[in-house]
Amino acid sequence: MTTITPGRAVRRTRSAHGAERTRRLLTRLVVGGLLALYGLVSIYPFLWMVSAAFKDRWEVVRGGHLVPARPTWETLIGTWNRLHFFDYFLNSVQVTLLTTVLTLVVYAAAGYAFAVLRFPGRTMLSRLFVSLLFVPGITVMLPIVLLENRMGILGTHLGLVLPFVNGTAPLSVLLMTGAFTAVPQELRDQARVDGAGEIRVFTRVHLPLARPALITVALLTAIPTWNEYLLTRVSLNDPGTYTLPLGLQALAAESVPHYNDLMAGALIVVIPVVLLFLSLQRYFVGGLVGAVKG
Amino acid sequence: MAGSRSAAPGAAAGRVPSGCQGPLGRPAPGGGPASAAGRAARAGRRREALTGYAFTAPAVLLFCVMGLYTVGYGLTLSFAQWNGFTPHWTWVGLDNYADVLWRDPRYAPRVHHAALNTLWVMIGVPLLTVAAAFPLAVLLNRAGRMQAVLRSVYFLPYVTSGVAVFFAWTYILQPDGAVNALLGQLGLGSLRQPQGWLGNPDTALPTMIVVSAWGAVPVAMLLYLTGLQGIDRSLLEAAQLDGAGWWRSTASVVWPLVRPITSIVVLLNLRDSLQGFQTFLVMTDGGPGDHTNVLGLEAYRLAFLKELAPTLGLASALGWLLFAAALILALVNLRALRSTT
Numbered sequence: 317m318t319t320i321t322p323g324r325a326v327r328r329t330r331s332a333h334g335a336e337r338t339r340r341l342l343t344r345l346v347v348g349g350l351l352a353l354y355g356l357v358s359i360y361p362f363l364w365m366v367s368a369a370f371k372d373r374w375e376v377v378r379g380g381h382l383v384p385a386r387p388t389w390e391t392l393i394g395t396w397n398r399l400h401f402f403d404y405f406l407n408s409v410q411v412t413l414l415t416t417v418l419t420l421v422v423y424a425a426a427g428y429a430f431a432v433l434r435f436p437g438r439t440m441l442s443r444l445f446v447s448l449l450f451v452p453g454i455t456v457m458l459p460i461v462l463l464e465n466r467m468g469i470l471g472t473h474l475g476l477v478l479p480f481v482n483g484t485a486p487l488s489v490l491l492m493t494g495a496f497t498a499v500p501q502e503l504r505d506q507a508r509v510d511g512a513g514e515i516r517v518f519t520r521v522h523l524p525l526a527r528p529a530l531i532t533v534a535l536l537t538a539i540p541t542w543n544e545y546l547l548t549r550v551s552l553n554d555p556g557t558y559t560l561p562l563g564l565q566a567l568a569a570e571s572v573p574h575y576n577d578l579m580a581g582a583l584i585v586v587i588p589v590v591l592l593f594l595s596l597q598r599y600f601v602g603g604l605v606g607a608v609k610g
Numbered sequence: 611m612a613g614s615r616s617a618a619p620g621a622a623a624g625r626v627p628s629g630c631q632g633p634l635g636r637p638a639p640g641g642g643p644a645s646a647a648g649r650a651a652r653a654g655r656r657r658e659a660l661t662g663y664a665f666t667a668p669a670v671l672l673f674c675v676m677g678l679y680t681v682g683y684g685l686t687l688s689f690a691q692w693n694g695f696t697p698h699w700t701w702v703g704l705d706n707y708a709d710v711l712w713r714d715p716r717y718a719p720r721v722h723h724a725a726l727n728t729l730w731v732m733i734g735v736p737l738l739t740v741a742a743a744f745p746l747a748v749l750l751n752r753a754g755r756m757q758a759v760l761r762s763v764y765f766l767p768y769v770t771s772g773v774a775v776f777f778a779w780t781y782i783l784q785p786d787g788a789v790n791a792l793l794g795q796l797g798l799g800s801l802r803q804p805q806g807w808l809g810n811p812d813t814a815l816p817t818m819i820v821v822s823a824w825g826a827v828p829v830a831m832l833l834y835l836t837g838l839q840g841i842d843r844s845l846l847e848a849a850q851l852d853g854a855g856w857w858r859s860t861a862s863v864v865w866p867l868v869r870p871i872t873s874i875v876v877l878l879n880l881r882d883s884l885q886g887f888q889t890f891l892v893m894t895d896g897g898p899g900d901h902t903n904v905l906g907l908e909a910y911r912l913a914f915l916k917e918l919a920p921t922l923g924l925a926s927a928l929g930w931l932l933f934a935a936a937l938i939l940a941l942v943n944l945r946a947l948r949s950t951t
Contacts, residue, residue, distance in 0.1 A: 347749050351756070354746055355763045357824070361778035362766060364788050368781065382788070426669035434655070435662030441670065448677055450937055452885040454906050455929035458913040458922060459680035459687070462694070482676035485669065514661045543772030546888055550914050561773040565892075568777060575781050582774035593769040597762060601832060 365586070368579035376576035395567075395580040403556065404563035405584070411473050411559055412541045415480045419488055419537045420530060422481060427492025428518050432504060442489060449486040453546065461550055471553050479547060484537050491536075495529030496522050531599040535592070542589045560585045688926035693919060700920075706927035717912075717924060723900055724908045728884060731819055731904060736879040738823035739830050740872060746827070747834030748860060761832070768828035776892040779821050783807040808894050811901045818902050822889055826882065830875040837871040838864065877943040881936050905932060 368376050370387040395401060429435070430442045460479050461470060469475035499522050507517045523530070545561045552558060558566065564581045567573070593600060688706055690699035705713075712718050746764070750757055767775070782788035785806040793801045803810050807817040841864065849859040887906030890896065896903035909932065913925035 347752055348756075351746075351749050351753055351760055354742070355760060358764050358766055358827075360788075361775055361782055362770075364782045365774075365778040422668045422672065425665040429662045429665035433658050433662035433665065435659035438662065441666060445669070445673065448673070450881075450933070450940060451677075451681060452906075452929060452932050452936060454885060454887070454909045454913075455684055455926075455933050456677075456680045457910075458925055458929070459683040460676065461914075463675075463680060463683065478672065479676050482672045485673060485677070489669070514658075518665075539769055540771075543770070543774075545773050545892070546910075564773050564777065575784075578777055579781060582777050585772070585774040586770045589769055590766070593765070594762065597765070601761070 362586070365579045365582050368576050369583045371576045373574055373576060376574070376579075391576045392580045392583070395577050396584065399563065399567060399577075399581065400555070400558075401560070401563060401581065401584055404558050404560045407473070407557060408542060408559040408561075411476055411480075412538050414473065414477045415484075415541045416534050416538045418477060418481045419484050420534060423485065423488035423492050423533065424523065424526070424530065425518075427489060428496050428522055430489065430493045431496035432499075432522070433514075442493060445485045445489040447486075448482075453483075457547060457550065460547070464551070471551060471557065473557065475551055476544075476548060480537075480541055480544065484533075487536060488533050491529050491533050492526070495526040499525050528599055531596060535596055535600045538592065539589055543585075684926045684929060687923055688930050690923045691920045692922045693916075694922050699923075702923065706923045707931070710924055710928050710931070717921075720900065720903070721905070721908060721928065724903045724905045727815060727900075727902060728904045728906075730815060731822065732880055732883040734816070734819035735822045735826060735883045736876045738819065739826040739879050740875055742823065743827050743830035743875065744834050744865070744868070744872070746831050747838055748864065750831070750835060751838045761835075764831055765828045767825050771825050772888075773892055775825075776821075776889055780808065780893050783817060785809065808902075809898060811898050814894060814898060814902050818890060818894065821893070822883070822886075825889070826879050829878070833871050833875060834868060837868040841867055873943060873946060877940060880939050880943070884936055884939070885932055 363382060367382050367384060369392055370389070371384045372386065372388050372391065375384060375386065426445075430438060456479075464470040464475045467475075469478075503521050503525075504517050507521050512520065543561065544559075545565070548559055548562055549565065552562060555566070564578070564585055567581050568578055687699070689701060689703055691702050691706070692699045708714075710717055710721050750760060750764075753760060783806055784790075785804055787806070789807060790802045793799060803813055807813050845863060845867070846859055849863045854862070885906050887904050887910060890902055890904050890907050891910065894902040896907050905928065909925050909928040912921040912928060
């Protein structure tokens with residue numbers, strides 16, 4: 317470090333202050349411009365989704381402008397009322413909540429055991445969960461459907477939740493084990509000396525300290541579950557059990573798809589998950605990075 | 611991957627300063643009370659082990675049913691012929707694999723074509739993703755106050771990845787959609803696709819590759835960003851002292867330093883390109899013709915859309931081939947990662 321500061325100083329005295337400042341401003345402008353450009357690319361489909369959701373049937377067919385000439389709430393309200401979107405919404409909430417809660421309970425306990433308790437087969441078990449990461453969804457989708465058919469839970473929300481929970485295992489186990497490993501051993505020892513049982517140590521000492529990791533796992537479970545489409549599509553038959561993505565699919569499969577209705581439906585699907593992400597994103601970013609860097 | 615390798619050592623490292631086990635586990639010097647203490651320790655250890663099994667039991671049970679059982683079932687099914695309804699399977703050995711790979715003229719040519727398309731996706735998506743995500747992360751790293759806001763904006767494609775946003779893409783890629791209109795406004799009218807970007811057989815697959823990369827950039831960008839923030843600043847300043855400009859130091863100092871991250875990004879995208887097909891199912895369903903048919907989609911068709919034809923074994927075989935390919939990719943990538951670091 318010390319060898320570098322003089323070098324910087326030399327450069328600064330050599331270059332004219334004004335030129336340096338313009339150059340810096342220019343760099344900032346170019347950087348800002350490029351970043352803004354990709355921001356636009358990033359939200360481009362959403363811009364048009366919102367735009368179409370506020371157009372009526374005539375205007376959406378004519379295409380053209382991003383900003384609707386006669387913006388209307390009718391499309392959104394119509395889609396919401398006419399197409400059972402509230403039922404789909406409730407179904408989505410149910411499946412997502414159940415999956416998230418079960419994931420937290422099951423893998424917080426498992427992560428605690430892997431991180432804190434000592435028992436034969438621990439390492440092998442935790443590796444087994446992570447190895448699940450390599451099994452392609454399509455390879456197990458058919459067996460899952462056949463198995464659930466035999467168990468009689470195919471087409472129910474429980475039949476979705478169980479494989480979803482198991483699907484989060486690699487990431488959840490990694491994150492929870494990591495979080496519990498970071499809790500100092502002395503805290504547990506102290507609690508044990510004070511007479512706390514294992515469950516009490518787990519719920520009173522480790523769980524509160526692992527709150528950020530729990531939120532990360534919850535988000536990393538809830539977001540993909542909310543959007544899940546493939547297993548849902550091959551599992552559910554009764555429109556009464558449809559989740560939002562399937563409701564949207566049903567809307568798209570109509571003989572003449574009206575893009576304003578379809579985009580209104582898409583907006584309804586997207587808004588809750590965007591709000592969830594925005595309100596909890598700091599946990600999300602940290603957790604995702606931690607998960608992949610392992 | 612990186613995760614699976616380091617998870618176990620990490621957990622093991624956390625065990626080392628175990629204050630509870632240390633003093634109790636070893637017999638205390640001094641004879642008499644040693645055996646009593648030893649017995650107590652053994653009882654304690656047994657209780658701890660039982661607690662461990664109890665805590666992992668729900669996860670293991672679920673794993674056995676939804677993981678091990680289904681994987682085993684799928685593997686078994688790949689050696690049989692079945693349509694999903696008849697009471698018995700017909701064992702055919704390795705015939706399914708042979709049929710899918712080269713023998714059956716009804717399936718093999720489709721699989722070959724899908725494999726070729728998948729190969730293009732596997733080349734295009736990782737390349738595009740790295741090409742967009744790395745520069746983006748470098749720029750974002752210099753963005754200062756705007757960084758948090760921009761990061762959220764860039765993350766939208768990941769958060770909303772699903773049917774809704776794929777329909778939005780389909781909408782703007784229509785013949786009279788926003789993308790064509792935009793090209794017209796930019797004076798690039800000659801690039802417009804009158805059949806729509808997904809309707810023209812020549813542009814459909816490249817368009818799908820771009821859309822897939824668009825969805826893959828957020829996570830890659832975030833990984834690069836953390837990698838960049840972990841780089842020792844003195845290295846960069848040393849490079850600048852040696853006269854390297856911003857371009858030079860980014861290309862010859864930063865880029866090599868984030869090689870492990872590039873490796874992870876490439877692996878993740880290769881895996882997803884090989885197995886993923888949701889985007890294709892929703893946006894093109896393999897069309898026009900079979901121009902965007904990929905292997906995952908073909909396996910899905912064999913498994914779920916063949917009504918009474920006995921193709922479930924074929925679907926399983928194809929699924930297992932995909933699994934094997936993913937595993938090989940992961941191992942190759944792991945080796946490449948080890949040799950560079």
